[in-house]
Amino acid sequence: MFPPILLEILVLVTGFVLLLAESFSTSTSKRSLASIGIFSLGWVFALSFFVSSAPAAVDAGSYWNFYSADSVSLLFKRIALLTTMGVLVMALDYESVLAKNIPSSRPGAGTGEFFILPLFTCAGLMLLASAVDLVLAFAALELVTISFYVMVAYMRRSHASLEAGVKYLILGALSTGFFVFGITWIFGITGETHFAKIALKMASVQHSDVAILFALVLVLVGLGFKVAAVPFQNWVPDVYQGAPTPVTAFLSVGSKAAGFLLLLRVLEPFLGVSSLAPKILLVLAFLAGATLVFGNLAALPQNNLKRLLSYSSIGHAGYLLMAVACVGTARSGFGSVGSTVGFYLFAYLLMTLLGFIIFSLVSTHSKGEEIHHFNGLAKRSPLLAFGLLVSMSSLAGVPLTAGFYGKFLVFAQAVNSGHWVLLSLGVVTVGAGFYFYLRVVAAMYWNEPSESAPIPVSFLTKTVITLLVAGIFFFGINPKPVLAAFQQTAIQSAKAPSH
Amino acid sequence: MLTTLLLVPIVVAAALFMGMGCRRWAKYSALFQLVLTLLLWLGYNQDKGGYQFVSSSGPLFPGLDLSYSVGVDGFSMVMLLLTALVTVAAVWMSPVIESRSNLFDGSVLLISAGATGAFVAKDLFFFYAFHELALIPTFLLIGFWGSGERQKAAWKITIYLGLGSIILLIGLADLLLSIPEAHRTFDLQKLQEVAASHLIPAVAQVRPWILLTVGFGILISLFPFHSWAAPAYASAPTPVAMLHSGVLKKFGLYGMVRLVVPFLPQAFTQPVLGTWTAQDLLLAALLGNILYVGLVTIAQKKLDYVIGNSSVMHMGYIFLGIASLNIVGLSGACLLMFAHGLSAAALFAICGALREREGSLSFERLGGAAKTIPFLGICFAMATFASIGLPGFANFASETMVFFGGFNPGASTFMKTTTILSLWGVVISAVYMLRAYKAVFLGAPTNASLKWTDLEGTAKFALALLPIALLFGGFFPRYFLSYLKPTLEAALR
Numbered sequence: 001m002f003p004p005i006l007l008e009i010l011v012l013v014t015g016f017v018l019l020l021a022e023s024f025s026t027s028t029s030k031r032s033l034a035s036i037g038i039f040s041l042g043w044v045f046a047l048s049f050f051v052s053s054a055p056a057a058v059d060a061g062s063y064w065n066f067y068s069a070d071s072v073s074l075l076f077k078r079i080a081l082l083t084t085m086g087v088l089v090m091a092l093d094y095e096s097v098l099a100k101n102i103p104s105s106r107p108g109a110g111t112g113e114f115f116i117l118p119l120f121t122c123a124g125l126m127l128l129a130s131a132v133d134l135v136l137a138f139a140a141l142e143l144v145t146i147s148f149y150v151m152v153a154y155m156r157r158s159h160a161s162l163e164a165g166v167k168y169l170i171l172g173a174l175s176t177g178f179f180v181f182g183i184t185w186i187f188g189i190t191g192e193t194h195f196a197k198i199a200l201k202m203a204s205v206q207h208s209d210v211a212i213l214f215a216l217v218l219v220l221v222g223l224g225f226k227v228a229a230v231p232f233q234n235w236v237p238d239v240y241q242g243a244p245t246p247v248t249a250f251l252s253v254g255s256k257a258a259g260f261l262l263l264l265r266v267l268e269p270f271l272g273v274s275s276l277a278p279k280i281l282l283v284l285a286f287l288a289g290a291t292l293v294f295g296n297l298a299a300l301p302q303n304n305l306k307r308l309l310s311y312s313s314i315g316h317a318g319y320l321l322m323a324v325a326c327v328g329t330a331r332s333g334f335g336s337v338g339s340t341v342g343f344y345l346f347a348y349l350l351m352t353l354l355g356f357i358i359f360s361l362v363s364t365h366s367k368g369e370e371i372h373h374f375n376g377l378a379k380r381s382p383l384l385a386f387g388l389l390v391s392m393s394s395l396a397g398v399p400l401t402a403g404f405y406g407k408f409l410v411f412a413q414a415v416n417s418g419h420w421v422l423l424s425l426g427v428v429t430v431g432a433g434f435y436f437y438l439r440v441v442a443a444m445y446w447n448e449p450s451e452s453a454p455i456p457v458s459f460l461t462k463t464v465i466t467l468l469v470a471g472i473f474f475f476g477i478n479p480k481p482v483l484a485a486f487q488q489t490a491i492q493s494a495k496a497p498s499h
Numbered sequence: 500m501l502t503t504l505l506l507v508p509i510v511v512a513a514a515l516f517m518g519m520g521c522r523r524w525a526k527y528s529a530l531f532q533l534v535l536t537l538l539l540w541l542g543y544n545q546d547k548g549g550y551q552f553v554s555s556s557g558p559l560f561p562g563l564d565l566s567y568s569v570g571v572d573g574f575s576m577v578m579l580l581l582t583a584l585v586t587v588a589a590v591w592m593s594p595v596i597e598s599r600s601n602l603f604d605g606s607v608l609l610i611s612a613g614a615t616g617a618f619v620a621k622d623l624f625f626f627y628a629f630h631e632l633a634l635i636p637t638f639l640l641i642g643f644w645g646s647g648e649r650q651k652a653a654w655k656i657t658i659y660l661g662l663g664s665i666i667l668l669i670g671l672a673d674l675l676l677s678i679p680e681a682h683r684t685f686d687l688q689k690l691q692e693v694a695a696s697h698l699i700p701a702v703a704q705v706r707p708w709i710l711l712t713v714g715f716g717i718l719i720s721l722f723p724f725h726s727w728a729a730p731a732y733a734s735a736p737t738p739v740a741m742l743h744s745g746v747l748k749k750f751g752l753y754g755m756v757r758l759v760v761p762f763l764p765q766a767f768t769q770p771v772l773g774t775w776t777a778q779d780l781l782l783a784a785l786l787g788n789i790l791y792v793g794l795v796t797i798a799q800k801k802l803d804y805v806i807g808n809s810s811v812m813h814m815g816y817i818f819l820g821i822a823s824l825n826i827v828g829l830s831g832a833c834l835l836m837f838a839h840g841l842s843a844a845a846l847f848a849i850c851g852a853l854r855e856r857e858g859s860l861s862f863e864r865l866g867g868a869a870k871t872i873p874f875l876g877i878c879f880a881m882a883t884f885a886s887i888g889l890p891g892f893a894n895f896a897s898e899t900m901v902f903f904g905g906f907n908p909g910a911s912t913f914m915k916t917t918t919i920l921s922l923w924g925v926v927i928s929a930v931y932m933l934r935a936y937k938a939v940f941l942g943a944p945t946n947a948s949l950k951w952t953d954l955e956g957t958a959k960f961a962l963a964l965l966p967i968a969l970l971f972g973g974f975f976p977r978y979f980l981s982y983l984k985p986t987l988e989a990a991l992r
């Protein structure tokens with residue numbers, strides 16, 4: 001059994017070694033960097049099954065009390081590792097586009113960091129999964145965000161990418177400011193930064209409700225940016241569309257997972273204040289409703305698939321927020337909110353990654369990102385079309401896919417908490433979702449292709465696509481492996497306070 | 500055994516998608532399904548009753564009694580037989596496909612597998628999930644191989660059914676959560692016992708009742724949620740229309756009988772809208788099906804729309820049987836599900852065969868076909884008579900039971916009135932079906948119909964299965980009722 005922190009250390013070390021190797025290597029091909037990255041992450045993933053899981057010690061003396069390695073954080077670490085591996089596979093296929101958009105003296109130069117930076121994001125995500133202290137959480141979140149700043153703006157010749165980079169940098173920095181301000185307020189009220197201790201202080205010490213609510217609002221604004229909740233979603237479509245596709249996929253999965261994990265952790269102490277809990281949940285319900293409606297309805301008229309997926313990402317944040325709005329109020333049944341959010345994120349990872357991998361391949365070869373560039377894909381490349389069909393069905397929530405199970409859990413939580421307004425909004429948005437996701441399917445299967453040449457797919461990518469499709473079906477039928485992790489140590493925030 | 504029944508079409512469909520095999524594979528798969536279903540039918544021990552051929556995977560959801568488990572009781576056995584019969588006819592009656600025929604055949608098999616899965620599932624989650632296995636294949640089939648305004652119809656049916664399913668999902672969650680936690684389970688067999696102990700208070704039954712009835716109602720095309728059905732069936736390729744109207748739509752009714760009737764019987768008498776009880780609302784809606792849609796059907800000028808609308812109209816009778824909440828009405832409703840499935844499938848099959856020969860199905864372009872295609876003509880006549888409810892066909896036996904169930908001494912005045920009004924539906928359906936028969940098959944042959952050729956080879960046998968089963972059900976309804984009765988008695992306990 002290894003200490004759990006070893007996982008993050010290994011990822012970081014791999015990142016640094018690769019960075020050094022990249023700067024000293026003379027070879028023009030940077031592809032091997034990504035391959036080594038995928039390979040090492042695979043090893044770390046395997047290793048994650050052999051670490052001793054131990055929740056953090058809360059007592060003040062322990063230095064490591066800010067780091068918790070319970071089974072939920074381990075699961076999130078694995079999710080981060082898998083996502084990064086998928087992103088690196090995509091990055092390999094994306095190299096040609098990347099090389100075209102980077103000014104360089106010789107072909108292929110300057111692409112190296114693109115394959116290495118995701119490792120740092122991954123380390124940040126993994127640390128975040130274990131953070132039970134606001135300071136570590138903030139540091140980890142910044143590691144994630146700052147590596148994204150670089151990656152989003154990576155294609156320096158592409159105006160869209162640069163624009164996306166600037167937008168993401170400015171709004172990201174702003175949201176970070178809000179988040180830090182929120183942390184200082186929390187520290188000011190309680191004098192603590194450890195989640196469990198904050199919870200204890202908040203529940204026991206007398207303080208003004210207004211101060212607590214203000215702190216919460218600041219934190220919500222900060223995290224709202226990360227998870228793309230309305231009204232903090234403005235940056236999403238442009239940034240997602242402009243960023244290199246692998247980065248978009250990473251943003252949409254990794255950034256969202258990080259944000260929601262932190263949101264659940266941060267909310268717990270606040271919900272412990274019984275006089276405030278109903279108000280907080282009302283705010284969350286409003287956020288959820290607005291995000292659901294905006295994300296799904298704004299996706300309807302989109303013709304650019306990348307933009308459509310970015311609105312869909314907002315829509316899915318809405319479903320996740322719908323589950324978060326049920327924290328603490330749910331009667332027993334259908335597992336905890338934490339496990340719902342966790343499973344949803346896991347399912348979202350599978351289907352979004354699959355969607356972006358195929359999108360990236362097709363848009364590179366069809367020289368366009370519009371839905372009509374996918375016309376007749378079923379004839380050109382049946383495997384890619386089928387993969388995208390599965391991904392879109394799962395995103396739309398067709399049963400026997402992982403995406404459906406996630407939605408099922410979310411709706412069950414909402415029924416359990418009696419959120420009937422949110423549920424009726426949910427019905428409308430699911431209907432809208434069927435339309436805009438199946439538009440892609442219709443283009444692929446109903447229309448005739450404009451080009452007939454099949455799209456070449458590397459063996460590695462084929463394997464990943466097959467695995468993701470299999471995963472979507474497997475976890476859509478048997479969610480136990482993922483849900484069981486939440487059973488062992490329920491995520492802290494999910495514990496229903498006894499009122 | 501049941502898992503094999505379910506997996507064979509899925510595996511064959513997957514093989515077809517991967518480019519292996521040809522239509523013959525789909526035919527073998529359908530035949531296998533029929534043979535296995537017949538073996539199950541004969542192997543089902545009626546004296547023992549209850550769920551048989553059960554197998555289960557063990558719990559799949561930590562903390563909840565949810566597992567992949569299959570099993571059949573008498574009621575699901577009847578539905579399974581319907582599925583197998585219609586599947587065989589549907590695969591054989593599939594039109595010749597030039598482009599990507601494997602995708603077509605595989606999708607048809609998936610629709611059938613979805614229906615099979617829903618009927619063999621002994622777990623509520625999989626009961627729901629399998630039904631939607633058919634959603635995407637239907638979307639692809641109608642949109643690409645359909646006729647007329649196929650894409651519009653494909654969108655309409657998919658979004659309508661998607662919405663219906665999500666409302667249904669919320670309803671199912673609400674139903675399960677209103678059961679006290681100690682008794683909460685996804686196992687349909689255990690749920691049957693839970694329902695019998697009536698643990699949900701009458702007032703709490705109303706909300707899940709509304710959600711489930713609207714959810715199932717959309718899937719069944721209950722008035723006023725019916726507008727997706729007729730255009731979709733009219734544009735759908737033959738096997739899709741057959742499977743969807745014949746089998747898949749019965750999923751909703753099956754769910755009503757399995758869940759709404761046993762769990763929420765008191766909701767029927769609770770006031771929902773002013774003084775209107777839930778039952779009154781349901782009766783008003785089904786009158787919409789029978790009278791309004793019936794009259795709409797008379798006004799149709801094209802054969803496919805007549806049959807599509809008539810399929811919607813007949814749902815009203817089945818709802819009447821369910822709303823009566825007594826064993827006579829309920830048995831009639833369930834037998835009618837079987838009978839209507841066969842007759843609707845037969846009508847759609849012949850309608851598709853005519854479309855293949857003619858292209859347009861406007862009445863003014865058809866006529867005198869009985870001379871050139873006598874076999875199709877006879878089958879159409881028999882399906883027509885069955886659909887009207889002529890004695891000798893299973894539809895007659897079941898509709899009679901529905902009317903007896905509706906007009907029983909204990910029924911409310913509105914119930915009795917509805918039953919009397921529904922009787923006029925028989926006249927309405929006689930009007931449009933006989934007119935359709937006359938327009939297509941009688942009279943002087945048109946130039947087009949002289950060139951038509953009749954069905955050939957094994958397709959004849961496949962199509963003939965449906966009217967033969969209808970006749971059998973008409974002469975020996977008791978044979979089927981003996982399978983249905985134990986389940987329905989348990990549901991009404």
